[in-house]
Structure formats: structure tokens, C-alpha cells
Amino acid sequence: MQALKEFQSQAQGLSDLLNYAALIDSGVVQNKDGSIMVGYFYRSNDITSSTEDERNYLTARINAALARLGNGFVTWHDAVRIPDNYYPSADKNYFPDPVSKLIDDERRKRFQSEDSHFVTEYVLVISYMPPLRASSKLNDMLWQEQEGVAKKSIADQVLEWFYKELVTFEDMVGNVITLQRMKSYQVTDDFGKQHLRDELFNYLGYCITNRVQEMNIPHYGAYLDVCLGAYPVINGDTPKIADNYICPIVIEGLPPESYPNILHVLEALPLAYRWSSRMIYLDQQEAVNELMKIKRKWKQKVRGFFSQIFKTQNGQINEDALLMSNDVDNALTDAQSGLVTYGFFTSVVVIIGQDYEELQENARFTIREIQRLGFQCRVETINALEAWLGTLPGHAIQNVRRPLIHTLNQADLIPLSSIWAGRAESPNPYLPPQSPPLMYALTNGGTPFRINLHVDDLGHTLIFGPTGAGKSVLLNMLDIQFLRYQHARIYSFDKGRASWGINQASGGKFFDIAGESSDLNFAPLSELDTTEDFMFAQNWLETLYQLQTETILTPEQKKQIVRALELLKTQPKSGRTLTAFNATVQDQAIRDAISHYTLSGTLGSLLDAEVDGLSGENSDSWWVAFEIESLMNLGEKNLLPVLLYLFRRIEKSLDGRPTLLVLDEAWLMLGHPVFREKIREWLKVLRKANCSVVMATQSLSDMYRSGLLDVLLESCPTKILLPNPEADKPGTDNLPGPQDFYVSMGLNETEIYMLKNATKKRDYYFMQPEGKRLFQLGLDKLTLSFAAINYKTDGLAIKRLMDEHGENWPYKWLDSKGVTYDKAS
Incomplete structure (x- = not known):
């Protein structure tokens, strides 16, 4: 051996x-x-x-x-x-165009950068x-085991x-x-x-x-x-x-x-x-013993050495020692109460790392943050x-x-303030299992924040905030990132062409309804073959009559509309126009009311077409956006018929594919009883078709007075609030203020204070039943070049690039902004 x-x-x-x-x-x-x-x-x-x-x-x-x-x-x-x-890999996404892929690639690079999140x-x-x-x-x-039970x-x-x-x-x-x-x-x-x-x-x-x-x-x-x-x-x-240095920082x-x-x-x-x-x-007794030891030490310092030896009461009293002794008495009371231990x-x-210099720098940073709270701390050495x-x-x-x-x-x-970072996977049950969240953003300390609009199968969302707080950029990011889901589609109603640039860059269709250069027109009566289509046409015509006359149709007049539609149904689709309807219906009052919407009237160029402008390739786009500012300026009687028909087209297209329906400046639609009821219906039924309604508005007072506030708050579990310097401003009995509105949404004084002090165009407050969090979009140059396009300042330059370079204009736009990119991606 x-x-x-x-x-x-x-x-x-x-x-x-x-x-x-x-x-x-x-x-x-x-x-x-x-x-x-x-x-x-x-x-x-x-x-x-x-x-x-x-x-x-x-x-x-x-x-x-x-x-x-x-x-x-x-x-x-x-x-x-x-x-x-972590960031979803490219093979988990289904972006349909190069620009949306470029944007997501840039965000992936940001979130996958080493030691930044x-x-x-x-x-x-x-x-x-x-x-x-x-x-x-x-x-x-002291204790006996029960008889017949084996001793453990x-x-x-x-x-x-x-x-x-x-x-x-x-x-x-x-x-x-x-x-x-x-x-x-x-x-x-x-x-x-x-x-x-x-x-x-x-x-x-x-x-x-x-x-x-x-x-x-x-x-x-x-x-x-x-x-x-x-x-x-x-x-x-x-x-x-092993290869790691250890730096313990003791808090004392x-x-x-x-x-x-x-x-x-x-x-x-x-x-x-x-x-x-x-x-x-x-234990209580052991704690009392320890505290008594401390008390005796302080008690001995209350009076000087000679005062204690000769037991005199005239010596100088150490006030600090007396206070500390009294503190120990209070601690003894707490210990003996049993309410605390x-x-x-x-x-x-503990900071651990392989780079010694980086370790020391991180330690210094940590010490500064702890000392800022009023605590003493130090790096342990010996x-x-x-x-x-x-x-x-x-x-x-x-x-x-x-x-x-x-x-x-x-x-x-102890640590009891868990940062809510959102779900790592989409909770939408209509998506494939383990689908990624809609978008990654940032919150405190570089923590990734996963944005999901859905709570279970309900993705309806409310977005509130004053003008200039960053609403348009947020909507653009939600839209472009939503395209990551397979067969995703977006319908957005815009005001001020806020989504025009990113919509065009991603290959979408953008229509300026009733705009000066718009050639878009509709044929609302072209689809009459199904019972559902027929009923829509009937109700739509009744709405037109009500808007023009401000009266309700009589039962006989309703029968006249049905008879005219039955005759129109026998014609080819190109012949089912409003002019043809007016020539068929036998009621003069109806003809007079509908004539406003025919070629002989003001709105005929928009609603009296033989072929619908949303048919064919326009209906197949993954992102269809409608600019409605010009239409809004035409007045309510012209606006509502067009929007009702557009929403009907959207409803018919819902076949289970992931769909986002974005209503910017929703206060306009909430201002009319017809639309209030329509929105109430959407919030109830569209969830079953895998469609999420996103309503954004800057008019808190209109939302408050709409009469739908309770329904909106209940049916939209996701809410995104923008910074508002006047968030804590109260109102009166007759005119509620921003604070009243936020309180009605369930916000407390801490949240209202956060909104008041948040930074515009940077911070957003996300609210769901599962959690709440202030987050930032974290946009880099390439993404910002598209998401923040301003039509008034950038529109002419982009149109010039479109004319010169066709489909390659987005790359030339990035070149003009000095943004580097990988076109192959």
C-alpha cells in the first residue's frame, strides 16, 4: 500500500x-x-x-x-x-414586409445587447x-403518544x-x-x-x-x-x-x-x-435577555463612575445614554407584547463578476444608490x-x-416590491401556444416590459392622454408590432395622417376619405345576397333617412325600402347603386332624403359608386388605414353613413385571424348616439372574432360625458394613460376635471401623482387587472424614423422619394436620416 x-x-x-x-x-x-x-x-x-x-x-x-x-x-x-x-427570434414572427422586419430586428438587437436589460x-x-x-x-x-400509534x-x-x-x-x-x-x-x-x-x-x-x-x-x-x-x-x-471575483457590500x-x-x-x-x-x-425570553444586556450597558453610562460608586444623585446625567436606555425600554415593551419578534x-x-475593474465600478455605483437613501454601507475586505x-x-x-x-x-x-414586467407570452387563446407578447418595452432599471393588450380573450384597450403626449407614436408602434402574428390584419381610423408614413413604409393601404386627391368611393348596396347583408342595407338606409330628416320612418316607409331592395337584389352588383335605389323606391320623402347621398347630391361621389373601392387588392392588405379628418369636416350627416359602412366591411372580414381595430380620436364617434350603441356592440361581440378594439382620445371630458364610461372601463381591461401635467386638477359639480376622470377609472393619489410628473413623449402608464407599470417605448433611430413621421413636415419629402424610387423609398428615407441598416434582413 x-x-x-x-x-x-x-x-x-x-x-x-x-x-x-x-x-x-x-x-x-x-x-x-x-x-x-x-x-x-x-x-x-x-x-x-x-x-x-x-x-x-x-x-x-x-x-x-x-x-x-x-x-x-x-x-x-x-x-x-x-x-x-431574451427577445423573440425571427422565426417566431410573421412580419409580412421588410420594414416591419427591420424595425423588429433593431429592437431585437437592442434587447439582446449584453448586460443592458x-x-x-x-x-x-x-x-x-x-x-x-x-x-x-x-x-x-411531558407528552404521551396515543395508544396503538407507532412512535415516530x-x-x-x-x-x-x-x-x-x-x-x-x-x-x-x-x-x-x-x-x-x-x-x-x-x-x-x-x-x-x-x-x-x-x-x-x-x-x-x-x-x-x-x-x-x-x-x-x-x-x-x-x-x-x-x-x-x-x-x-x-x-x-x-x-x-473559480473565475469570479466577489464583492460583498454590507448595509449598516x-x-x-x-x-x-x-x-x-x-x-x-x-x-x-x-x-x-x-x-x-x-424567542421572546431570549430577545428580552439580549435587550436587558444592552439596557445595562446604557444604564451604566447615565451617571459617571464616581456617582455610581458613592451612589449620589447629584452627578451629571448623560442625556444620550438616558435616551438610549429609554429606547431599550420601548423595545422591551414591543418584545413582550408578542406583536413582533x-x-x-x-x-x-453581493456583486460577482470576472472583470475586476467593472466589478469595482458596479460596487461604487451601488454604494452611491444606497447612500442616497440615507443608509451607510461599505465594501467588506478583511x-x-x-x-x-x-x-x-x-x-x-x-x-x-x-x-x-x-x-x-x-x-x-426586505425586498417586497416586485416589478411587474408583463407576461412573457401572449395570453390570447386564439393565438398559437407560446406566442410572443405584442411588444417589448422598458421600465425601471432597464427591466424589459412585455406589452400584451389581451387579458385572456379580451384585447379591447383604452388610450387616454392630452395633445402632444406621444399618443400617435404609441399607436404606430402597437400597429407595426402587431404584424408579428401570423395573418395579422390592422384597420385604423386616423386623424391628421399620424399613421400615414409607417403604414406606407410597411406596404399598407392608406385612404384619405373625402380628401382633395382621394378617388376612393363606395358601393354600400352592392352586397345584398345574404340575409345579414340585406338587413344591414335596410338599417343603413333608415339611418340615412333619420340623419337627413331627424324623424323616424313609418312602418309603411320601412316596407317601401324593403321592396326597393328586393328589386335591386335582382340586378348585377354594378347596378346596385344608391341612384338605382332612389329610382326604385316609391316613397318621395325617402327619395328626397337619400338624394343627398347620390350622384345628384353632395356625397354621391363618395357613396354612389358602381364598384366598391375596398374590393379587390385593397381588401387583402394587412394594414388598411383611413384618414377621416376631411370626412369629419363634412359634418355628422356625412360622416356617420361612411363610417357605418366601413365598420360593416370590417365586421364582414373578421374570420378569426388576429385583427386590430384602432379608433384614433374616438371622442368623435362617442359623441353620436348611433356610434355609442355601435361601440357598445363591438365591445361585446368582436372578442369572439379575435378582434381587439383600441380606442384613443385626448378629450377626457367627452369620454366622461359619453354615457358609456362604465361600459368602456368594464369592457376594456387594458388601459394606457399618457402623462398629464394637470392630472391632479379637480373639477366642479358641473364640469368634472382630469382628477375626477382618473378617480372614476380607479386611480389612487399615487398614480395620479405619477401621471402628473411623468415625461411627455417618453412615459406611458399601463394598467391591467394583473398589474400596473410606468414604461417607456425605448425607440432607436431606425424605428423612430418611421414611427415618428410627421405628415406636415415629412410628407412632401417622402412623396418625392416614392416617385423617384418606388417600393425602395423607405431605404432612401433612412439614408436621408443617416440611419444604418441591413437591407438583407
């Missing part, structure tokens, strides 16, 4: 420093010191828009759950900021150290009790945060062999290596320390594990008082790190390795900070 002892080093390695022993149950790790621990992924509500009362309620509920913990319990609340460079994951680990065996024997002497081992009793405590904890916090227990799971390799893996084990590995990796559990679940600690460690002021110097989410900044910094908040809980709290931000070990779940004895705090303070200091 060879003598190998002299070659075996006695120095400790990383595995010797780790406390992990074995996986004893699904998601349950036993440590070397005898403690057991479980882990949770958790998320709280996004409290950015919460009121002070709502935040206080959250911390009160968390305190009530944590205050039940006592001796033997330790918790780690971790906020893990990790890079998120981050998301925060939240982890809670609860560890419990069972009592000594002597305590367990005493417990057995101490280990089984401890686990059973621990599980019950966890269930109680979950029930107490379940109404304010979402908990997902970490569990074990099976995987099958390429050879058909099954392996056991565990989410808690994987997370422990991440804490050590800063690398997301799924690892197999060793046979029998033991020797976890060896698996997790198989890396070289170099100790020092900046320890190094807690302020005199705390408030909910006082350290919320640490949940959204634009860099990768792990913020660990550990609490070692004490005291413990030792340690909060450390104690760096121990400080890092103390942040690892399961390590309760390293780097214990001496001052005691109670659980209500702890609830204020």
Missing part, C-alpha cells in the same frame, strides 16, 4: 466551508449542523403605484407571519438581479434548527412539525404575496436514464457560481457540499471563486425609523447582483469571505450583525 498521506493537503476547500449535507425530501436540504431548510420563489405586488396604506398593510401582514418564528428559525430574503437578453427574481429560504436531543427527551416525558422517530417528528409551520406561514402571507415552493423533479438524458434534480439545490449552486445551471442530485442525495463546492477559492480583500447604519420598501432601489439597479437579507429569530438582521449586496458565506442560505453563524431589530422593521427592509 502506497503512503499517500504526505501528498494529501489538510487545507480547507470550498466544500469544507459549505454547510450543505443532503437532500432528504423534495425541496428539503439538511445541513451539516443539523438544520433543515426549504426554499420558495415569491413575488409580491408591484407597489410602485400603491398608496401608503396599501404598503403598510403589506408589511403588517408579512410581520404577522414572521413574528411567529422564534429560536431556531433563520430566513434569507434574496432579490436576484439577473441579465435578461435585467429582471429580478425573488427567493425566500427558511431554515430551522431542531432543539437539542435532551429537549426532545424532556418533551417525550425524532427526525420524523421534527419534519412533520416543520411542515405544519410552513403551511401556517404560507396561509398567512398567501393573500399578499405569491409563493411557489421549490421542489425536486425528474429529467431524462439522451440515453433514457432518469436523473433527480432539485430547484433549491440549483439555486444554491447559483448563489455560489453566479451561473444558472441545472444539476443532478448525487446518489442517495448526499454530499451536496462536494458537488456545490468543486471550485477553487482564493481568499483576500476581494475573494475569487440603519436609520432611526423605517417605512415600507425603504430599500426599493435595490430591486431595480441596472446591473447583476444578489441582495440578501438574513434574519436570525429569537426580535432578531439579528444582516443585509448584504471579512469579505465570511460576509459572502453569510449570504448563502443555510449559513446562519457567519457575519452576524450585533444590533437587534424586530420583524416589523424587517418587513420594511
Whole structure:
């Protein structure tokens, strides 16, 4: 046998420093010191828009759950900021034209750029150290087992009790945060062999290596320390594990008082790190003992040495020591009340990276942000390795900070402000599974924000905001990004040609209804073959009569319209014109009213065509936009018949393909009773045809007085609000102000304050039942070159490029803007 002892080093390695022993149950790790621990992924509500009362309620509920913990319990609340460079790959999109692809490629490049976007994951680990065996024997002497029931081992009793405590904890916090227990799971390799893996084990590995990796559990679940600690460690002021430098930043110097989410900044910094908040809980009596030790120290300083020796009352009093002694008395009262539990709290931000200079720069930035909140902090040097070990779940004895705090303070200091980033996949059930969100945007700290207009199968959306706040650019981005879905179609009603540029660049059709150079006209009576078409034509003609005469048709007049349509139905489609109808109908009053819309009247050039201008290739475009400003100037009697017919054409085209119906300046349509009822109908029925109605308006007062506000708020679960400097301006009993409108939408004072102080043309406030968030579009040069086209300033130049270069004009437009691009994409 060879003598190998002299070659075996006695120095400790990383595995010797780790406390992990074995996986004893699904998601349950036993440590070397005898403690057991479980882990949770958790998320709280996004409290950015919460009121002070709502935040206080959250911390009160968390305190009530944590205050039940006592001796033997330790918790780690971790906020893990990790890079998120995901963006849907090109093969998951179905953009039908080069420009929409170019725009999405630019956004993909932005969101996939290295270390520029981050998301925060939240982890809670609860560890419990069972009592000594002597305590367990005493417990057995005091309590008798039920006869006929097999006596359980101490280990089984401890686990059973621990599980019950966890269930109680979950029930107490379940109404304010979402908990997902970490569990074990099976995987099958390429050879058909099954392996056991565990989410808690994987997370422990991440804490050590800063690398997301799924690892197999060793046979029998033991020797976890060896698996997790198989890396070289170099100790020092900046320890190094494998290729990663470690920089622990210890938060100390807690302020005199705390408030909910006082350290919320640490949940959204634009860099990768792990913020660990550990609490070692004490039983009431042990907490009282610790506090009494502190009190005695301060009590001794109230009077000088000689005053204490000679027991005189004339010596000078140390007022600071007296105040501190009184503070300890207050703490003793809190501890003995049972409403809070005291413990030792340690909060450390761990930054890990391979680039030493970048690591130090990130540390300096983090320290500045923490100090800005009024906290003292420092980079651990001599104690760096121990400080890092103390942040690892399961390590309760390293780097214990001496001052005691109670659980209500702890609830204020731990991460409880989860950023709501939207769903990673579209919730629209009519789309294929795992379809990407409609659009990626940005929110705090470079966190990607996923925009989905749908809540389940309902995608109707309201957009409100004053003029010049960025509504047109937002609508253009929603439109162009909606084309990512297969067979997607868009119908948009524009005012001021805000969508003209991006519509033309993406190969859409743009019609200026009743414009000076417009040759678009319609044949509303050309489709009479189905019962539904016939009924529409009848109702439409009745509406025309009502608009012209401001009276209701008599039953006999309605019969005359039906008879005329029946005769018209026998003619070829090109002969089913309004002029032909007027020549057929036998009622003079009807002829007089309809004549306004025939070639002999004012609107005949628009509504009395033989062939409908929306037939043929115009009906097959993926984006059809209608400019209605000229039509609006013609007055209500001319506007409504045209829009009613257009909406009928759109309704007929709905066949289940993803469709977006955008109504810009919707206040105009809400101002007429016919349209109010039509919109009410759309909001109820179009969802079944996979059509989402997006209504945008800058006139909050018209929306408020429309009589449809309750229906709109109920039927449109998605709302996007634009910045409004007058958001907090109240109104009167006769004239409601912006504040009244926002309150009617359910906004609280915090949200109204956010809208007031948000930046126009940059910030947008997104509201859904699932969450609320202030976001930015994050547009780069290429996208902005199309989404922000202003027809008044850019229209002539673009038309010139169209005449000179035809379909290639978008590339020449980018050249004129100095934007680089890859045409091959």
C-alpha cells in the first residue's frame, strides 16, 4: 500500500466551508449542523403605484407571519438581479414586409445587447434548527403518544412539525404575496436514464457560481457540499471563486425609523447582483435577555463612575445614554407584547463578476444608490469571505450583525416590491401556444416590459392622454408590432395622417376619405345576397333617412325600402347603386332624403359608386388605414353613413385571424348616439372574432360625458394613460376635471401623482387587472424614423422619394436620416 498521506493537503476547500449535507425530501436540504431548510420563489405586488396604506398593510401582514418564528428559525430574503437578453427570434414572427422586419430586428438587437436589460427574481429560504436531543427527551416525558400509534422517530417528528409551520406561514402571507415552493423533479438524458434534480439545490449552486445551471442530485442525495463546492477559492480583500471575483457590500447604519420598501432601489439597479437579507429569530425570553444586556450597558453610562460608586444623585446625567436606555425600554415593551419578534438582521449586496475593474465600478455605483437613501454601507475586505458565506442560505453563524431589530422593521427592509414586467407570452387563446407578447418595452432599471393588450380573450384597450403626449407614436408602434402574428390584419381610423408614413413604409393601404386627391368611393348596396347583408342595407338606409330628416320612418316607409331592395337584389352588383335605389323606391320623402347621398347630391361621389373601392387588392392588405379628418369636416350627416359602412366591411372580414381595430380620436364617434350603441356592440361581440378594439382620445371630458364610461372601463381591461401635467386638477359639480376622470377609472393619489410628473413623449402608464407599470417605448433611430413621421413636415419629402424610387423609398428615407441598416434582413 502506497503512503499517500504526505501528498494529501489538510487545507480547507470550498466544500469544507459549505454547510450543505443532503437532500432528504423534495425541496428539503439538511445541513451539516443539523438544520433543515426549504426554499420558495415569491413575488409580491408591484407597489410602485400603491398608496401608503396599501404598503403598510403589506408589511403588517408579512410581520404577522414572521413574528411567529422564534429560536431556531433563520430566513434569507434574496432579490436576484439577473441579465435578461431574451427577445423573440425571427422565426417566431410573421412580419409580412421588410420594414416591419427591420424595425423588429433593431429592437431585437437592442434587447439582446449584453448586460443592458435585467429582471429580478425573488427567493425566500427558511431554515430551522431542531432543539437539542435532551429537549426532545424532556418533551417525550411531558407528552404521551396515543395508544396503538407507532412512535415516530425524532427526525420524523421534527419534519412533520416543520411542515405544519410552513403551511401556517404560507396561509398567512398567501393573500399578499405569491409563493411557489421549490421542489425536486425528474429529467431524462439522451440515453433514457432518469436523473433527480432539485430547484433549491440549483439555486444554491447559483448563489455560489453566479451561473444558472441545472444539476443532478448525487446518489442517495448526499454530499451536496462536494458537488456545490468543486471550485477553487482564493481568499483576500476581494475573494475569487473559480473565475469570479466577489464583492460583498454590507448595509449598516440603519436609520432611526423605517417605512415600507425603504430599500426599493435595490430591486431595480441596472446591473447583476444578489441582495440578501438574513434574519436570525429569537424567542421572546431570549430577545428580552439580549435587550436587558444592552439596557445595562446604557444604564451604566447615565451617571459617571464616581456617582455610581458613592451612589449620589447629584452627578451629571448623560442625556444620550438616558435616551438610549429609554429606547431599550420601548423595545422591551414591543418584545413582550408578542406583536413582533426580535432578531439579528444582516443585509448584504453581493456583486460577482470576472472583470475586476467593472466589478469595482458596479460596487461604487451601488454604494452611491444606497447612500442616497440615507443608509451607510461599505465594501467588506478583511471579512469579505465570511460576509459572502453569510449570504448563502443555510449559513446562519457567519457575519452576524450585533444590533437587534424586530420583524416589523424587517418587513420594511426586505425586498417586497416586485416589478411587474408583463407576461412573457401572449395570453390570447386564439393565438398559437407560446406566442410572443405584442411588444417589448422598458421600465425601471432597464427591466424589459412585455406589452400584451389581451387579458385572456379580451384585447379591447383604452388610450387616454392630452395633445402632444406621444399618443400617435404609441399607436404606430402597437400597429407595426402587431404584424408579428401570423395573418395579422390592422384597420385604423386616423386623424391628421399620424399613421400615414409607417403604414406606407410597411406596404399598407392608406385612404384619405373625402380628401382633395382621394378617388376612393363606395358601393354600400352592392352586397345584398345574404340575409345579414340585406338587413344591414335596410338599417343603413333608415339611418340615412333619420340623419337627413331627424324623424323616424313609418312602418309603411320601412316596407317601401324593403321592396326597393328586393328589386335591386335582382340586378348585377354594378347596378346596385344608391341612384338605382332612389329610382326604385316609391316613397318621395325617402327619395328626397337619400338624394343627398347620390350622384345628384353632395356625397354621391363618395357613396354612389358602381364598384366598391375596398374590393379587390385593397381588401387583402394587412394594414388598411383611413384618414377621416376631411370626412369629419363634412359634418355628422356625412360622416356617420361612411363610417357605418366601413365598420360593416370590417365586421364582414373578421374570420378569426388576429385583427386590430384602432379608433384614433374616438371622442368623435362617442359623441353620436348611433356610434355609442355601435361601440357598445363591438365591445361585446368582436372578442369572439379575435378582434381587439383600441380606442384613443385626448378629450377626457367627452369620454366622461359619453354615457358609456362604465361600459368602456368594464369592457376594456387594458388601459394606457399618457402623462398629464394637470392630472391632479379637480373639477366642479358641473364640469368634472382630469382628477375626477382618473378617480372614476380607479386611480389612487399615487398614480395620479405619477401621471402628473411623468415625461411627455417618453412615459406611458399601463394598467391591467394583473398589474400596473410606468414604461417607456425605448425607440432607436431606425424605428423612430418611421414611427415618428410627421405628415406636415415629412410628407412632401417622402412623396418625392416614392416617385423617384418606388417600393425602395423607405431605404432612401433612412439614408436621408443617416440611419444604418441591413437591407438583407
